[in-house]
Amino acid sequence: MPAYIPPEIIDDIISAVSVDRDRYPGYYTLAKMCAHTLAMCALVCRAWLPRSRARLFEVICIRNQHSYDMLVERVVWSETMSKYLPSVNSLYLEDDSEHSLSSAARLFLIEFTGKLPGLRELYVNHLDWTHQQPCVKWPLLLSQFRTITYLRLDDCRFSSFNDVRRLLTALPLLSTLQISLLRWPMVSQELHLHTTPRSCTCWPELRTLDIYYPEAVMPRRGLETLLKWITAALGASGPTVKKLSCGFYGLPPTGLLRATAVDFVRRVGQSVTDLHVRLVDNLPLSEFLALKYLSCDLYRYQGNWGRVASVLQDVSSKMIQSITFYTYTLSRSQRVIPVLSEGNNDGNSLHFDHDSLEELDRVLSHDPFRNLQEVIFEVDAHEKDQEELLRAHARRYLPNLCERRKILRVKIYRGLEGLEVDREL
Template sequence: MPPPYIPPEVTDDIISAVAVDECSQRRAHTLAMCALVCRDWLPRSRAKLFEYICIEDQRSYDLLVQRIARSETMVQYLTSVTTLHIDDSHVEHSLSSAVRLFFVEFTGKLPGLRDLLLDGIYWTHQRPSVKWPLLLSQFRTITSLRLWSCRFSSFNDVRRMLTALPLLSILDIAYLEWPAVSQLHLQTTPRSRTYWPELHTLYIEYSMTLWQCAETFLKWITPALGGSAVKELTFHFYGLHTP
């Protein structure tokens, strides 16, 4: 008796459902196993596998570049990427030096990217350049940006990076820092324009140890929100001493 026939559209729906609400590690393992079942399962399994990419070290970055981005047969799957997580929250911050290269290497290759999470990136590892924060403008499809515990050479780099993404609907800022300088030297008053007309969720988190950075950011972001449709605003500030 021949094995039962299952239409491809049914197996595609099953594979898509498998990946829902799983942690990234289990999700990747499940989809990798699905890809090995048979040839018919490979396209959807591989496409779903590429929806979420997490780069945690130099090796994972090098593999992504060499085996995917520069491969004529594999580069097509980068169009499936919707979420990118670059995690350099390790003590040595060895990945930070490659982050700017990422935005150059992958320009035009991630047309479906919507959610970008940068965790622990030390942008101070880059050579000073006025243009590097604007590299993010090549990924204008991003609607959700999360910057956690990143270090910048100046507040102006933060400002340029954020204003390079006009389609933001979700912005999550936590513990960003840069060298403290006199407020007189900072351009904290934005021009009269709407930077993020679709922004509806804003989350800001800081601690008392970074109060100067928090103050600078709030002085800039408050008028910059003019014209934005923010409906959900969350601000956490830890370490305040109450009498």
């Protein structure tokens, strides 16, 4: 190794210590690993220190009161370290097992105002926002971080839906919004008082929207409240959402919630090109007029592939290029689904190796699917020796798709090992 390495090469090496969020599902865990690596780089020598620190501060993870206090004491109040705060691009607020972060999270909105000009991504997980300190109008404080374009709220508790609404509208530059498991106490007349605003565009740059709400976590009326408000917040001139992911784990076939969900789909369906849904929700696919990429999660979907085929016949877009199915094998579904559904009896849930698969082959060989470029089955298997059996099953029951070269792919995930096998049939 040469005695001297040009500083630009050192900077390039250190800059390579990064994680692509879109490529790696475990982005948060890998980000922490990168932080440790960058901290070690900063200790190598004086030449490595500046770039290492700048990269180190691109992602900050706060998990408890202690880590928050250390950040304030050693960085915010430090003349030498505070200069790195403008490097912060992503911030994680995730309460750990100590459950001590919720009060500090509100203080963050005050103590970091004006100190994070480069903040673009905010992840908030497992926080209780029902405390009344520092003030009752705390959601508006988030407007001090108007540079945020990516917001994820997961498993958070609020005092009222009013706080949720005010927090979300405080960030007009959002391009990605992910909402999952938000909870608040329901009050009488809430639907009429807080969820029927005049139609206005709260996020003119919004391109990606994810909404997930299991029934066991949130009352159906709360989901109705959220969907009705978001439908209005997307604006009267037409939404800009291109990528939509939603999962409600089984909408009722009739009633106000079903009607509200259909209204929501009609609003976003004009612009969405990339859609991920749980088929058990039975959303009207005919409303997605510009659809190009469709992903169908078959978790807890009961019946056979003939029912799936009939659902796909509702697709009206002539631009469909790709369809992906997320499913299990029979043996895997018998082990996994009862656990995920907290003991519910889902023995009839659809699985990949069901002999009705040929119904899907027939439907996908005709309009509006003649322009399909790929059909992907992502199969969660259990036994290691199932790979060839599953591929033989696909060749037998999907002959038309197999004849169209490279259109059919089967990915095999072998349980908790995370092993992926992806080969052409």
